[in-house]
Amino acid sequence: MTEEELACLEDIGTVRRFSDGEQLFDLGEMDYSFFAVKSGAVRILDHSHGEPREVALHEANSFAGDVDLLTGRPAVISAVAKGDCETIEVTACRIRRMLGEIPTLSDKLLDAFQLRRARLESSGFLGIRLAGSSHSKETMHLQEFFYKNKVPHTLFDTDTDAGQKLLREWGVTEKDTPVLGCGKRVVCKPSLADVAECLGICRDIPDELYDVLIVGAGPAGLAAAVYGASEGLQTLVVDRMGPGGQAGQSSRIENYMGFPSG
Numbered sequence: 303m304t305e306e307e308l309a310c311l312e313d314i315g316t317v318r319r320f321s322d323g324e325q326l327f328d329l330g331e332m333d334y335s336f337f338a339v340k341s342g343a344v345r346i347l348d349h350s351h352g353e354p355r356e357v358a359l360h361e362a363n364s365f366a367g368d369v370d371l372l373t374g375r376p377a378v379i380s381a382v383a384k385g386d387c388e389t390i391e392v393t394a395c396r397i398r399r400m401l402g403e404i405p406t407l408s409d410k411l412l413d414a415f416q417l418r419r420a421r422l423e424s425s426g427f428l429g430i431r432l433a434g435s436s437h438s439k440e441t442m443h444l445q446e447f448f449y450k451n452k453v454p455h456t457l458f459d460t461d462t463d464a465g466q467k468l469l470r471e472w473g474v475t476e477k478d479t480p481v482l483g484c485g486k487r488v489v490c491k492p493s494l495a496d497v498a499e500c501l502g503i504c505r506d507i508p509d510e511l512y513d514v515l516i517v518g519a520g521p522a523g524l525a526a527a528v529y530g531a532s533e534g535l536q537t538l539v540v541d542r543m544g545p546g547g548q549a550g551q552s553s554r555i556e557n558y559m560g561f562p563s564g
């Protein structure tokens with residue numbers, strides 16, 4: 303981050319100092335803050351294998367935070383100070399507002415958040431553990447839900463030794479599948495509502511009067527929602543699975559308006 307960008311963040315945030323090993327935010331924390339590093343360093347830790355493992359180190363003029371800051375979901379990693387460090391803390395709510403106010407900074411953060419999530423997933427991060435047969439309709443249904451809602455997960459196929467080992471570890475059998483390991487909880491044959499509740503991604507719909515209700519968040523529904531909201535209409539879009547529709551199942555679509563690089 304440039305000196306100007308840090309100054310900008312300082313205007314809307316609070317300077318906070320952490321000593322070595324002190325936690326900035328914890329795994330599973332909701333609405334955790336964004337931290338820009340002024341001096342010292344911040345370690346990002348993955349806990350999905352049991353023992354914490356460093357997956358990134360943010361030094362001076364960098365920042366800690368990922369896409370969950372925008373979606374308001376629980377943190378999938380934790381952050382601790384390495385040595386004494388000075389940061390600028392900006393609350394999640396304020397950072398979301400800032401994205402609409404400072405486009406240059408917003409582009410930088412959005413790119414970094416997406417890249418970080420992709421890197422985390424390719425670094426061996428397990429995310430949510432799902433045990434089930436890769437040929438089962440129920441398992442595929444849960445995978446589609448994870449995929450559409452950008453929930454990092456790993457399938458332990460019960461047709462393999464690794465899958466059978468996990469079932470034994472969890473004390474369940476094949477007839478209980480699909481089984482979800484969610485923190486310390488093991489949930490057998492979960493419904494999508496159970497999964498959303500487990501992951502802390504349930505959203506209450508505010509009890510307000512809406513001008514437009516759009517059922518289905520595929521390309522048509524999302525476009526209608528964007529244009530409805532931009533015309534000042536109180537707009538609500540709901541989907542039984544998650545955003546993206548059929549287009550969300552494709553690895554690359556190159557002709558969708560507003561996404562020239564696919």
Ligand SMILES: Cc1cc2nc3c(=O)[nH]c(=O)nc-3n(C[C@H](O)[C@H](O)[C@H](O)COP(=O)(O)OP(=O)(O)OC[C@H]3O[C@@H](n4cnc5c(N)ncnc54)[C@H](O)[C@@H]3O)c2cc1C
Nearest residue numbers: 518519520521522523541542543547548549551552555556
């Ligand atoms: C693999 C693949 C690749 C593709 N590639 C391209 C491409 O490159 N270019 C291109 O132009 N098109 C492509 N398409 C087609 C394109 O994705 C579709 O034309 C487009 O998604 C249709 O958009 P839609 O919003 O009308 O419907 P859908 O995408 O079908 O979205 C409907 C949404 O409504 C939700 N829904 C349905 N019923 C309910 C209910 N009762 N309650 C709540 N929610 C509900 C569904 O969950 C879904 O999210 C591709 C399709 C697929 C499957």
